Amino acid sequence: AQSVTQLGSHVSVSEGALVLLRCNYSSSVPPYLFWYVQYPNQGLQLLLKYTSAATLVKGINGFEAEFKKSETSFHLTKPSAHMSDAAEYFCAVSDLEDDKIIFGKGTRLHILP
Amino acid sequence: GAVVSQHPSRVICKSGTSVKIECRSLDFQATTMFWYRQFPKQSLMLMATSNEGSKATYEQGVEKDKFLINHASLTLSTLTVTSAHPEDSSFYICSAQHQMEQYFGPGTRLTVT
Numbered sequence: 001a002q003s004v005t006q007l008g009s010h011v012s013v014s015e016g017a018l019v020l021l022r023c024n025y026s027s028s029v030p031p032y033l034f035w036y037v038q039y040p041n042q043g044l045q046l047l048l049k050y051t052s053a054a055t056l057v058k059g060i061n062g063f064e065a066e067f068k069k070s071e072t073s074f075h076l077t078k079p080s081a082h083m084s085d086a087a088e089y090f091c092a093v094s095d096l097e098d099d100k101i102i103f104g105k106g107t108r109l110h111i112l113p
Numbered sequence: 114g115a116v117v118s119q120h121p122s123r124v125i126c127k128s129g130t131s132v133k134i135e136c137r138s139l140d141f142q143a144t145t146m147f148w149y150r151q152f153p154k155q156s157l158m159l160m161a162t163s164n165e166g167s168k169a170t171y172e173q174g175v176e177k178d179k180f181l182i183n184h185a186s187l188t189l190s191t192l193t194v195t196s197a198h199p200e201d202s203s204f205y206i207c208s209a210q211h212q213m214e215q216y217f218g219p220g221t222r223l224t225v226t
Contacts (some may be wrong), residue, residue, distance in 0.1 A: 099145060100147070
């Protein structure tokens with residue numbers, strides 16, 4: 001069964017500092033991997049996704065993630081945090097056999113002034 | 114493009130009543146839609162997969178008689194929470210499949226009093 005594990009339910013970084021949100025996946029087949037962002041009381045917005053093309057995926061709002069098969073990881077990074085990045089971030093996995101997306105527990109990103 | 118709407122955005126109902134939530138794909142047709150439930154400060158849990166013209170497929174542990182799903186057209190899926198109870202209070206999010214990607218609605222906050 002597919003699953004994702006997000007390390008750290010809360011992450012705090014200073015404005016302008018590097019953002020690193022960790023995600024490890026478990027999948028028996030080559031997965032599709034996603035990062036979504038959710039602002040309070042809103043739906044989900046896709047930040048980026050990996051679909052077996054380039055291992056370094058660039059997304060919106062300056063975020064990027066690198067697929068590392070050897071580490072079964074798909075960590076999300078942003079070089080310089082902005083106050084508007086404060087939100088809940090979800091890593092998710094899907095496979096080619098069905099369209100289900102399985103979400104991690106989420107990481108709340110706090111930006112310190 | 115690829116916009117998904119939900120209606121209502123918020124609903125308060127009394128215990129024992131039923132409430133219907135609509136999920137619409139505004140600018141594309143979706144043969145497959147998904148319904149998720151999100152408890153406060155938790156991840157999204159897939160409830161069911163809604164296929165146009167056929168019965169929904171429910172995830173294990175989801176009561177199909179309590180959460181009725183109807184996908185009567187290529188742009189509309191509905192979730193009806195029957196005989197609602199306070200424990201059904203939650204944030205319900207739908208998504209619609211389009212060109213191998215899921216697009217999420219803004220969510221519906223259900224409060225059962």
